[in-house]
Amino acid sequence: METMTFYKLLNLLMTTFCLGGIGITMNLVLSVHAIESPQYTVVRSESEFEIRLYKESSWMSALVQGTSFQKSTKDGFHRLYQYMHGANLNSYHMAITAPVLTSIISSSSQGYNYSIKIYLSVKYRGNNTPQPNTELNLQLDKWRTHCIAVRKFTGFAKDDNVNEEIETLISSLNKHLPGKSVIIDDKSSSIAQYNASFRISGRLNEVWMNVSGFTAEGCPS
C-alpha cells in the first residue's frame, strides 16, 4: 500500500517534472525516500576535483543523434523515463535513480552521437534487469570497477557551459598532478545531472572522466 502510494506520487512528480511546473509540494515526499545513486569512495580530494573509485555498475542507455547536448539529453531521458515507468517486459515501475549521464560517443560533420544513461538500482542487476520494450531502442551497459575524475558544478548543464566545465577539469588535472603518470581519457567525458529540471537552486552536476594511474590510491590498473 505504502509502495503504491509512493509510485503514484512519483508519477505525479514526474508529470510535474515534464511540465516544468510547480514541484514545491512534492519536495517533502522525495526527501523522505532517498534517491539511489552508484556507491563510490573518494581516493583523492583536491579543491577543484576529486578522484572516485566506483564499484561495478549497470546503466540503461539510449543513443541519440543530434547537435545539442540539452535536446539530446531530453530526448534520451524521455525514452529512459518510459522504461523506468513500465515500458519493460515485466511492466515494472522502478523508482527513479540519479544521476542521468550524457556522453558524446562519436561525431561527424552531421553532428554527434550522444549516449544518455540512467543508473540501474542494485535491485535490477544481472538476471533481474527488466528488458526494455524494443521500440525504445535501449541497451544495457555494464561498467567494471574503475576510477573517475570528477568536477562539480551548479546551475543548469547547458550547451553553452558544459564544454567549458570539461576543459576546466582537464586543466585542473594537468595542474595538480604534474609528473604523475595519469592517463585522462578525455573521450570518456560525461555530464552527470542529479536534479529534476524544476529545481532552480541548489542543483548538482558533475563532469566525469575515466582516469588511470591511481593504483597507489586503490584504483584498478
Ligand SMILES: *[C@@H]1O[C@H](CO)[C@@H](O)[C@H](O)[C@H]1NC(C)=O
Ligand atoms: C552515429 O552512430 C551510427 C551507428 O553507429 C553511425 O552510423 C553514425 O554515422 C553516427 N553518427 C555520428 C554523427 O557520429
Ligand SMILES: *[C@@H]1O[C@H](CO)[C@@H](O)[C@H](O)[C@H]1NC(C)=O
Ligand atoms: C569508463 O570506464 C568504464 C570501465 O572500464 C567503461 O565501461 C566505460 O565505458 C568508460 N566510460 C566511457 C564514457 O568511456
Ligand SMILES: *[C@@H]1O[C@H](CO)[C@@H](O)[C@H](O)[C@H]1NC(C)=O
Ligand atoms: C540535487 O541532487 C543532489 C544529489 O542527489 C542532492 O544532494 C541535492 O540536495 C539536490 N538538490 C535539490 C535542490 O534538491
